[in-house]
Amino acid sequence: MTSGDTSHPSPATEPVGFETHDHAGCIASALAAADAHCQREGLRFTPVRRQALEILLQEHRAIGAYEMLDRLRDAGFGSQPPVAYRALEFLVAHGFAHKIERLNAFIACAHPGAEHSPAFMICRLCQSVAEAQSTPSRGALGDAARAAGFQIERTVVEAEGLCPSCAEKADA
Amino acid sequence: MTSGDTSHPSPATEPVGFETHDHAGCIASALAAADAHCQREGLRFTPVRRQALEILLQEHRAIGAYEMLDRLRDAGFGSQPPVAYRALEFLVAHGFAHKIERLNAFIACAHPGAEHSPAFMICRLCQSVAEAQSTPSRGALGDAARAAGFQIERTVVEAEGLCPSCAEKADA
DNA sequence: AACTCCATGTGATTTTATAACGTTACGCGT
DNA sequence: ACGCGTAACGTTATAAAATCACATGGAGTT
Numbered sequence: 466m467t468s469g470d471t472s473h474p475s476p477a478t479e480p481v482g483f484e485t486h487d488h489a490g491c492i493a494s495a496l497a498a499a500d501a502h503c504q505r506e507g508l509r510f511t512p513v514r515r516q517a518l519e520i521l522l523q524e525h526r527a528i529g530a531y532e533m534l535d536r537l538r539d540a541g542f543g544s545q546p547p548v549a550y551r552a553l554e555f556l557v558a559h560g561f562a563h564k565i566e567r568l569n570a571f572i573a574c575a576h577p578g579a580e581h582s583p584a585f586m587i588c589r590l591c592q593s594v595a596e597a598q599s600t601p602s603r604g605a606l607g608d609a610a611r612a613a614g615f616q617i618e619r620t621v622v623e624a625e626g627l628c629p630s631c632a633e634k635a636d637a
Numbered sequence: 638m639t640s641g642d643t644s645h646p647s648p649a650t651e652p653v654g655f656e657t658h659d660h661a662g663c664i665a666s667a668l669a670a671a672d673a674h675c676q677r678e679g680l681r682f683t684p685v686r687r688q689a690l691e692i693l694l695q696e697h698r699a700i701g702a703y704e705m706l707d708r709l710r711d712a713g714f715g716s717q718p719p720v721a722y723r724a725l726e727f728l729v730a731h732g733f734a735h736k737i738e739r740l741n742a743f744i745a746c747a748h749p750g751a752e753h754s755p756a757f758m759i760c761r762l763c764q765s766v767a768e769a770q771s772t773p774s775r776g777a778l779g780d781a782a783r784a785a786g787f788q789i790e791r792t793v794v795e796a797e798g799l800c801p802s803c804a805e806k807a808d809a
Numbered sequence: 810a811a812c813t814c815c816a817t818g819t820g821a822t823t824t825t826a827t828a829a830c831g832t833t834a835c836g837c838g839t
Numbered sequence: 840a841c842g843c844g845t846a847a848c849g850t851t852a853t854a855a856a857a858t859c860a861c862a863t864g865g866a867g868t869t
Contacts, residue, residue: 483785509866511816530856543818550857551816566738567793569825569856584778586787597781604776606756606794609769613655614801615758621739621795622778629786681835683847702825715849722826723847741825741856 483588483595483628492522498577499561508559513542517552518561518573527570527587527594565594567623572596582620588628590635595628655760655767655800664694670749671733680731685714689724690733690745699742699759699766737766739795744768754792760800762807767800 499518503510520536521528534549542548553571556562562571563583574583575596584599599622601607610617627635671690675682692708693700706721714720725743728734734745735755746755747768756771771794773779782789799807 483787509816513817545819546857547859548818566795584781586778586782586785586789588787589790595781595785595787597785598777600777601796605770605772606758606796609756609767610758610796610798613758613767613769614804615655615760615767615796616799616804617758617796618761618798620797621793623738623793624773624778624782624787624789625792626782626790627788632786632788681847685848717850718826719828720849727847 483586483593483630488523488525492519495522495561495573495577502559502561502578506559513537513548513552514555516540516542517549518556521556521562521571521573525573526592527565527568527572529568529570533571563596565623566621567625568592568594582622584622584624586624586626586628588631589625590631591628593628655758655765655802660695660697664691667694667733667745667749674731674733674750678731685709685720685724686727688712688714689721690728693728693734693743693745697745698764699737699740699744701740701742705743735768737795738793739797740764740766754794756794756796758796758798758800760803761797762803763800765800 496515496519499515500510502508516537517533520533530546530549530553533553534544534546537548537552538544553562553564556573557564557571560574560580561577562573563585564571565585565587567587572585572594576583576598582599582601584597586595586597588594599620601610601617601620601622606620607617609615668687668691671687672682674680688709689705692705702718702721702725705725706716706718709720709724710716725734725736728745729736729743732746732752733749734743735757736743737757737759739759744757744766748755748770754771754773756769758767758769760766771792773782773789773792773794778792779789781787
């Protein structure tokens, strides 16, 4: 991930995962948005929770609960698993982060604030993760659910494969 | 693809999971199919592997590795985790079973033999699981992947919600 | 101040998964 | 049939992921 760019032409509508972008800016704005959202909703955006989100945003990749725990401990918070799990649970519950089931890991939401069913593209070589949108009600799964009378409440959509840059290397 | 699989637009409308069916028959035929497939491919369908598949077929629901281990031990096989994990790994690798990431559990494939990208509907109340087809290349995810230059190799598609019968109970 | 609610911190445990290693069984060429 | 190489099996041990249970403490309310 290069870190030279400062201009971010279009906000949060595309696959924000395999491209370079304004890191400091996205962290700051995401934290601000989370702040505002919690204010509005009467949620307590406590120090651990804020720190956890900041860690996810800084990494900009999926990190496991125990890696998060290490970071939180380094930042002066508790050192037992529930510390990390509770912070992550909060972030996920309110849409600030997502769990990548396939990796047992967590990543900051790339489309904060928006109601959405996320879909992820996971590179099996470099482990990078990009978030896109899925449309559960459309497509084969939606058809099957309607046909079966199944009420979808939540979806996990994760694609594993090669990101552009790893695919290029693999070709060579 | 199988010989019988036509490429019509909506292959996903046989939800084989929330309906009653000929249990003994489906077990026998699935085992026979697996036998044949292994024969053809030169795979070793050993006793543990066969027993593991039979267990999955009998249950007809997602079961965890340690539950599988219990059953295998009861059947006279080894009693340590790798026994179960290896059998399951074989079954998954060759398409006889799938892992439900959301549940950390495994289920027999409902469309044995066919090349497919499975999608699952998981009832959050009764834990039943139905398998349908997904069409990774179509839909929002496929679009996003193409746009990003991501090469999809495998997809995890899992919907969580209410199965028909639990939805009915919940309504009442 | 007393109360309640929720968040935090900690120790302990459960559940899920893999590493490492020796032994056995099979597949195959001779 | 014999020996060879590989894959499968079994076991011990350990790692990784997640949860339980309980005590403490702070923010807001009454």
